[in-house]
Amino acid sequence: MQTKRTILAAAISLLIGNHAIAASESVQDQTGTDNVADVVQQGDTSSVTQRQNGTANVVFTEQRGVGLTAESDQVGSGNISVTDQSGSNGSVAISQDGQYNLATILQSSVGVGQSAAISQAGISNLAYIEQLDGAGNAATISQNGQRNATEVFQVGRLGKRYTGVQSGDGNTAFIEQSGSASADTEQTGTANVIRLTQDGFPYGAYASISQNGTGNEATLDQRSGGRYSSGDVALVQIGTDNVADVVESGGFSSFSFTQDGIGNVLTAEQGGRSTSVVGRSTGNSNRVDIEQDFDGSSLVIDQNGTANEIDVVQMGYYSSGTIEQMGTENYASLVQTGAWDNVQQYDATIMQNGTGNSAFVTQGP
Numbered sequence: 001m002q003t004k005r006t007i008l009a010a011a012i013s014l015l016i017g018n019h020a021i022a023a024s025e026s027v028q029d030q031t032g033t034d035n036v037a038d039v040v041q042q043g044d045t046s047s048v049t050q051r052q053n054g055t056a057n058v059v060f061t062e063q064r065g066v067g068l069t070a071e072s073d074q075v076g077s078g079n080i081s082v083t084d085q086s087g088s089n090g091s092v093a094i095s096q097d098g099q100y101n102l103a104t105i106l107q108s109s110v111g112v113g114q115s116a117a118i119s120q121a122g123i124s125n126l127a128y129i130e131q132l133d134g135a136g137n138a139a140t141i142s143q144n145g146q147r148n149a150t151e152v153f154q155v156g157r158l159g160k161r162y163t164g165v166q167s168g169d170g171n172t173a174f175i176e177q178s179g180s181a182s183a184d185t186e187q188t189g190t191a192n193v194i195r196l197t198q199d200g201f202p203y204g205a206y207a208s209i210s211q212n213g214t215g216n217e218a219t220l221d222q223r224s225g226g227r228y229s230s231g232d233v234a235l236v237q238i239g240t241d242n243v244a245d246v247v248e249s250g251g252f253s254s255f256s257f258t259q260d261g262i263g264n265v266l267t268a269e270q271g272g273r274s275t276s277v278v279g280r281s282t283g284n285s286n287r288v289d290i291e292q293d294f295d296g297s298s299l300v301i302d303q304n305g306t307a308n309e310i311d312v313v314q315m316g317y318y319s320s321g322t323i324e325q326m327g328t329e330n331y332a333s334l335v336q337t338g339a340w341d342n343v344q345q346y347d348a349t350i351m352q353n354g355t356g357n358s359a360f361v362t363q364g365p
Helices: none
Strands: 002-010 021-033 035-042 044-053 058-066 071-076 080-089 091-099 100-109 115-123 126-131 139-144 149-155 159-168 172-177 181-188 193-201 207-212 217-222 230-241 243-247 254-263 263-269 276-284 287-292 299-308 307-317 320-328 332-337 347-355 358-363
Touching: 035 044, 058 287, 071 080, 071 149, 071 254, 080 091, 080 126, 080 159, 091 100, 100 149, 115 126, 139 149, 149 243, 159 172, 159 243, 159 320, 172 181, 181 193, 181 332, 193 207, 193 299, 217 230, 230 243, 263 276, 276 287, 299 307, 320 332, 347 358
Parallel strands: 021 035, 021 044, 035 058, 044 071, 058 080, 071 091, 080 100, 091 115, 100 126, 115 139, 126 149, 139 159, 149 172, 159 181, 172 193, 181 207, 193 217, 207 230, 217 243, 230 254, 243 263, 254 276, 263 287, 276 299, 287 307, 299 320, 307 332, 320 347, 332 358
Antiparallel strands: 002 021
């Protein structure tokens, strides 16, 4: 079945303001058995293109506003696509190839363009994008495999962008952003989980999370740096059952950490201004715990081996720490503290190589 409609009508003032002409175009092309398509349009220069090929695919699209475009292309069986747009200059593209994939996009905006794209290939993948208030939102979800799920929720106030890729089986990503945030996530493998929450008000935040392997879990909560621009966070996990839990609230701060191996655990909380962490843990069952605050502190960690542990507390101005571990069951503790009225700078370096070594460094008033 193929349907093509072109409608020229007087604008309905209660719905679309001062626009004098509303032009809607809908193209539907279905081939197969028991496919369903539904289109509702209202506004200026709206356009919908739906194509289905296979069995029991379902598409629903509803558009209201100015200059909106929606496309849906489904091939296979039992795929469902739902699109709802309200506002202006929004664009939605959904393409599903396979069986029993579900995609949902809801956009609502009264200003500047939103854009969302979902592409799924495989079986029983789930995707959800919801962008509410306007000003340059953009979200992209691409999934390939089986039983992958991505949930994105972006709220207004200036720009915001998300790009995600998942490939494999049973991977899950939860993304929530509010206020000038930007993110990139990528997962490859089986049963990996990403939880990302960002609020970059007022100047923005950036997060990058990449996981490759099985059963890895990364949680990042990046909060607004107040009147300062939020930081940049990059997390990479490779291997099996690695866990990263990071809270970043610093202004102009940076946090970068890679875990490569099996069962490594990272826990970190960073605040202050212009603070930085650069770290890497390679091996199995290693643990790193970081707490860093105040202004200008920096930390470098290089951990390699099995069952090594590092605890760091830096709570003073412009302190710096470097820790290198190599071997098995080594332990390092670094504590450098200050006070709001004390700008004394502290520097420390710990190097361990072997088995069962312990080191404790404490500096501060």
